[in-house]
Amino acid sequence: MHRGELTVSTTGRGTYDITRDIAKIVAASGARDGLATVFVHHTSASLIVSENADPDVRRDLDAFLARLVPDGDPLFVHTAEGDDDMPAHVRSVLTQTSIGLPIHAGKLELGTWQAVYLWEHRTSPHRRKITVTIVS
Amino acid sequence: MHRGELTVSTTGRGTYDITRDIAKIVAASGARDGLATVFVHHTSASLIVSENADPDVRRDLDAFLARLVPDGDPLFVHTAEGDDDMPAHVRSVLTQTSIGLPIHAGKLELGTWQAVYLWEHRTSPHRRKITVTIVS
Amino acid sequence: MHRGELTVSTTGRGTYDITRDIAKIVAASGARDGLATVFVHHTSASLIVSENADPDVRRDLDAFLARLVPDGDPLFVHTAEGDDDMPAHVRSVLTQTSIGLPIHAGKLELGTWQAVYLWEHRTSPHRRKITVTIVS
Numbered sequence: 001m002h003r004g005e006l007t008v009s010t011t012g013r014g015t016y017d018i019t020r021d022i023a024k025i026v027a028a029s030g031a032r033d034g035l036a037t038v039f040v041h042h043t044s045a046s047l048i049v050s051e052n053a054d055p056d057v058r059r060d061l062d063a064f065l066a067r068l069v070p071d072g073d074p075l076f077v078h079t080a081e082g083d084d085d086m087p088a089h090v091r092s093v094l095t096q097t098s099i100g101l102p103i104h105a106g107k108l109e110l111g112t113w114q115a116v117y118l119w120e121h122r123t124s125p126h127r128r129k130i131t132v133t134i135v136s
Numbered sequence: 137m138h139r140g141e142l143t144v145s146t147t148g149r150g151t152y153d154i155t156r157d158i159a160k161i162v163a164a165s166g167a168r169d170g171l172a173t174v175f176v177h178h179t180s181a182s183l184i185v186s187e188n189a190d191p192d193v194r195r196d197l198d199a200f201l202a203r204l205v206p207d208g209d210p211l212f213v214h215t216a217e218g219d220d221d222m223p224a225h226v227r228s229v230l231t232q233t234s235i236g237l238p239i240h241a242g243k244l245e246l247g248t249w250q251a252v253y254l255w256e257h258r259t260s261p262h263r264r265k266i267t268v269t270i271v272s
Numbered sequence: 273m274h275r276g277e278l279t280v281s282t283t284g285r286g287t288y289d290i291t292r293d294i295a296k297i298v299a300a301s302g303a304r305d306g307l308a309t310v311f312v313h314h315t316s317a318s319l320i321v322s323e324n325a326d327p328d329v330r331r332d333l334d335a336f337l338a339r340l341v342p343d344g345d346p347l348f349v350h351t352a353e354g355d356d357d358m359p360a361h362v363r364s365v366l367t368q369t370s371i372g373l374p375i376h377a378g379k380l381e382l383g384t385w386q387a388v389y390l391w392e393h394r395t396s397p398h399r400r401k402i403t404v405t406i407v408s
Contacts, residue, residue, distance in 0.1 A: 001272060003169055003240065033275055035309050035405045037171050037236040041247030043187045049369040051315045051361055056350035060358050061365060063347050068204075068340075075199050078192035086196050089187055093197060097185040098236040100309040100370040102403040104275065109403065111313030131238040131245065133171045135271050135407050136273060137408060139305055139376065173307050173372040177383030179323045204340075211335055214328035222332050225323055229333060233321040234372040267374040267381065269307045271407050 002029035002134040009127050010120035013084070015048070015058045018130065019115045022101070023108045025132045034103040034136030038116060041129040044088035045120050046095040052115035065091050071123075088121035095119060103136065138165035138270040145263050146256035149220070151184070151194045154266065155251045158237070159244045161268045170239040170272030174252060177265040180224030181256050182231040188251035201227050207259075224257035231255060239272065274301035274406040281399050282392035285356070287320070287330045290402065291387045294373070295380045297404045306375040306408030310388060313401040316360035317392050318367040324387035337363050343395075360393035367391060375408065 004025030008016050018038075026036055040047050051057040069090045072083035079085060099116065102109045110116075118128055140161030144152050154174075162172055176183050187193040205226045208219035215221060235252065238245045246252075254264055276297030280288050290310075298308055312319050323329040341362045344355035351357060371388065374381045382388075390400055 001169055003238070033273055033405075035171075035307075035407060037173075037238075037309075039236060039238050041245075041250065043185065043247070043249055048365045049315065050365055054350055054352070057358065057361055060348045060350050061362060064341070064362050067347065069200070075203065076196045078190055078196050080190070086193065089193055090197060090200050093184045093186055093231055095365055096232070096368070100236055100311060100372055100405070102275070102309070102311050102405045104403075109313075111315070111401070113315055114313065129247070131240075133169075133236070133238045135171060137305055139374070171307075173309075173374070175372060175374050177381075177386065179321065179383070179385055205336070211339065212332045214326055214332050216326070222329065225329055226333060226336050229320045229322055229367055232368070236372055265383070267376075269305075269372070269374045271307060 004132045006130045007127055008118050011125050013120055013123050014062060015117040015119050017115050018118050022116055022132055026103055026108050029134045031103050031134050031136030032106050034134060036101045036103055036108060037098055037133045039098045039131045043092055044122050045118060045128045046092040046097060047099050048095050048117050048119055049099060049114050050117060051113050053113060084123045091121040140268045142266045143263055144254050147261050149256055149259050150198060151253040151255050153251050154254050158252055158268055162239055162244050165270045167239050167270050167272030168242050170270060172237045172239055172244060173234055173269045175234045175267045179228055180258050181254060181264050182228040182233060183235050184231050184253050184255055185235060185250050186253060187249050189249060220259045227257040276404045278402050279399055280390050283397050285392055285395050286334060287389040287391050289387050290390050294388055294404055298375055298380050301406045303375050303406050303408030304378050306406060308373045308375055308380060309370055309405045311370040311403045315364055316394050317390060317400045318364040318369060319371050320367050320389050320391055321371060321386050322389060323385050325385060356395045363393040
């Protein structure tokens, strides 16, 4: 059992690649084969695994969610923190709060095109805490 | 390795806070650091982590999903159990069947504003079984 | 700690039941109680737990996602591999890349109506790699 933490300082809405940070925690754990479970401690930021090559994929993901869950939608009652407040909660539950990743031969075993992203759903900058729990 | 079960008797569609029940299972396990994986044994109810403060957030989450996946949508062929049957399956796959939560210093380590909810997607009451698997 | 791999040769878009394959890996591991975490090594195929009885449920799930994330949507910039390329990435992040399943008394402990599916989001056939990590 090993535990690592990371903090991401976001500059506002968008995806932030945290694959390398997770890989470092896996390396520091000394685990050979096992499971790394990533967890984000927030309800307006989330986790995804997505394509790591073409930045247009991340642009399109954000364009899609922005259209699906529009900021300022009159459907929403919870608007205390602004137009992007409740959309951020919806976007979070439609994606992931935790993801379990395999560790093999001492390394995070992702597909060739996979990266792990923190998805900041608020339009303003935030500090986001992530815990990686390693079982091996 | 420790295993706990809980049953939630729902009164129909909506979110039910199960954070305290999960925390009790974590406490009973005696785990200091580890991972608690929550799993719901159904395909028309699911799990989310969301805001624990303003009940309007949960109202808005349900309003959003009700608009995104309308009951009685003529798109659906599977209507054997009623207008809310197939929407419940869709709502379940768009949210989570399992969530992995970190345990630290003997406690469930959630963010300040996070709670874990069972989301009942059927309009009528159901008994829902949840298993919590603890690795430490 | 036990690790198993499976490969699914898909014939194009749709859901593929992998429950039996996962159960075999659980049986081979000799685990009595524990956790099986399933992970798909791709960004245009994903995992869900859904109903195992009426095939119309799977037809309706695909019809819903096809309407929600239309192929050829002019919103998308990333179209290098065709009309279904970016929709496949969106469909993947709206569902799951990993799912944690409980093992009890030597068996995968799913609900009566639950099956685990690989969801192929591309319209053409692909070979998909899945890793099952077992902790017990």
